[in-house]
Structure formats: C-alpha cells, structure tokens
Amino acid sequence: xxxxxxxxxxxxxxxxxxxxxxxxxxxxxxxxxxxxxxxxxxxxxxxxxxxxxxxxxxxxxxxxxxxxxxxxxxxxxxxxxxxxxxxxxxxxxxxxxxxxxxxxxxxxxxxxxxxxxxxxxxxxxxxxxxxxxxxxxxxxxxxxxxxxxxxxxxxxxxxxxxxxxxxxxxxxxxxxxxxxxxxxxxxxxxxxxxxxxxxxxxxxxxxxxxxxxxxxxxxxxxxxxxxxxxxxxxxxxxxxxxxxxxxxxxxxxxxxxxxxxxxxxxxxxxxxxxxxxxxxxxx
Ligand code: BEZ
Ligand code: FE
Numbered sequence: 001x002x003x004x005x006x007x008x009x010x011x012x013x014x015x016x017x018x019x020x021x022x023x024x025x026x027x028x029x030x031x032x033x034x035x036x037x038x039x040x041x042x043x044x045x046x047x048x049x050x051x052x053x054x055x056x057x058x059x060x061x062x063x064x065x066x067x068x069x070x071x072x073x074x075x076x077x078x079x080x081x082x083x084x085x086x087x088x089x090x091x092x093x094x095x096x097x098x099x100x101x102x103x104x105x106x107x108x109x110x111x112x113x114x115x116x117x118x119x120x121x122x123x124x125x126x127x128x129x130x131x132x133x134x135x136x137x138x139x140x141x142x143x144x145x146x147x148x149x150x151x152x153x154x155x156x157x158x159x160x161x162x163x164x165x166x167x168x169x170x171x172x173x174x175x176x177x178x179x180x181x182x183x184x185x186x187x188x189x190x191x192x193x194x195x196x197x198x199x200x201x202x203x204x205x206x207x208x209x210x211x212x213x214x215x216x217x218x219x220x221x222x223x224x225x226x227x228x229x230x231x232x233x234x235x236x237x238x239x240x241x242x243x244x245x246x247x248x249x250x251x252x253x254x255x256x257x258x259x260x261x262x263x264x265x266x267x268x269x270x271x272x273x274x275x276x277x278x279x280x281x282x283x
Pocket of ligand 2 (some may be wrong): 106108219221
C-alpha cells in the first residue's frame with residue numbers, strides 16, 4: 001500500500017463515513033444521518049451480515065417498493081409490524097392523562113368519506129350483529145366541542161374494509177360526521193371483526209419467518225379534527241378480543257380498550273361509548 005492512503009476496515013469505516021457529512025449540512029440532517037449510519041453499521045457488525053444476506057436484503061427492499069401503489073403501502077406496513085410507526089407516534093404524543101391516546105392511522109382511511117348525519121346508519125344493508133356507537137368530543141376539561149369533524153371506519157363482520165370488497169370502489173362502514181353543540185356523534189352500525197393485516201406480500205413473509213401472526217383485534221377507527229385543537233387519530237378496541245395481546249402492529253393501549261358487551265346483559269344491543277378529549281393545538 002502506498003503511503004498516505006487509507007485502508008477502510010471494520011474498525012475505522014464507520015468514523016470515515018461519519019466524517020464525510022458536510023459540517024455545513026442542515027443540523028437535523030447531520031443528526032439523523034449520523035445516527036442512521038452509526039446504527040446501520042452497528043447492526044451489520046452485530047449480526048456479521050454475509051454478502052448473501054445483504055443481497056437478500058436488497059431484493060427485499062426492492063420488492064417492498066414494487067408492492068406499493070395507491071391501494072397498497074407495503075413500506076408503511078413494514079414500519080407498522082416492526083413497531084416503528086407506534087414508536088414515532090408515541091414520541092410525537094407524549095401527552096398527559098387528561099387527553100385521549102393516539103394510535104396508528106393504518107392504510108384503510110379514505111379521503112372524502114360519505115357525509116353522515118347523527119343517527120344515520122353507518123353500514124346500511126350490511127348483515128351483522130347491531131352495534132350502537134356514541135362518542136363525545138370534548139376539550140381537555142371535558143367541555144363538549146361543537147363542529148368537530150369525526151371520520152369513522154371499520155371492517156365488515158367478516159373482517160374486510162370496503163376497499164377490500166368487490167372492486168373496492170364502493171364506500172361502506174365508513175362516514176364523516178360533525179358534532180353538534182353537545183359534542184356528540186351517535187349512529188348504529190354492525191359489529192366489526194378482528195382481521196389480518198395484508199400478509200400476501202413481503203411483509204407477510206417477514207411475519208411468518210418470525211413466527212408471528214398477522215391479526216389485529218376488533219376496533220373502530222376515529223380521526224377527529226377541530227380547528228384550534230390537536231388532531232386525534234385513534235381506534236377504540238373491543239375488550240375480550242383474543243388478539244388484543246398480539247396486535248400485529250402494536251397499536252393497542254389500555255385506555256382505548258372498552259367493554260362493548262355490557263349492555264347486552266340487560267337485553268340491549270352491543271354498544272361502544274367513549275369520550276374523546278382533545279388538547280389545544282401546540283400544547
Ligand atoms: C388498520 O387498523 O386498519 C391497520 C393498521 C396498520 C396496518 C394495517 C391495518
Ligand atoms: Fe383497522
């Protein structure tokens with residue numbers, strides 16, 4: 001080796017790559033890229049990644065991209081099943097106990113869902129066990145918020161979202177409500193079900209390779225927006241669901257699990273009642 005030339009080794013390569021980040025690169029870029037380089041190098045060294053495994057990794061990431069289109073987002077799904085989406089969410093919402101907890105958005109929200117009036121059936125024509133939903137949108141002190149936009153969506157009793165049924169174009173089991181002066185949104189619907197996250201692609205292979213299942217416990221999604229308040233993206237889960245402890249995307253939080261069957265003991269329909277509390281924006 002000629003004098004003055006560096007040989008990169010397992011000992012010095014990480015520092016050499018870090019040293020190439022320009023000192024005048026934006027500060028956040030420097031922080032994020034330096035940490036990413038450090039962690040990826042540490043991972044490669046930790047598992048002593050072989051060239052064959054590196055090729056498999058490249059093929060896997062390439063395949064992830066190929067599975068993505070306007071109906072399928074395999075990269076987000078990977079983030080979800082590895083718990084990364086919930087970690088990002090937890091860091092962004094380190095809130096106090098007086099406001100409602102958040103969870104993942106998931107891929108099944110649709111822009112411009114049908115506009116619904118309070119009392120209107122969310123799932124007309126869908127056969128299944130009746131479920132009465134009544135939620136209140138309130139501020140941190142419990143004062144009802146009028147004019148909050150509440151998007152709701154859930155699966156069929158067979159565990160399929162509308163976009164997974166038929167040609168996927170029809171809207172069903174979803175709607176957009178607006179709260180009245182009492183902050184209430186209430187409507188009848190049918191009981192959703194637990195269901196698998198899409199697992200016929202590369203992420204499904206990762207799950208089975210780890211001996212993990214694809215199931216999510218029964219839930220109803222809510223996305224609540226009210227100007228001046230922080231948006232709330234969350235679900236309410238059905239207590240007693242067998243998959244609560246093995247949610248494929250780690251989205252369950254104790255405060256979001258409620259008893260939907262209590263009223264059935266008195267001969268009534270299943271019901272989901274919840275009070276959402278939104279903090280002021282930027283608080
Ligand atoms: C959902 O709850 O709709 C969902 C969330 C993450 C991945 C797949 C589905
Ligand atoms: Fe869902």
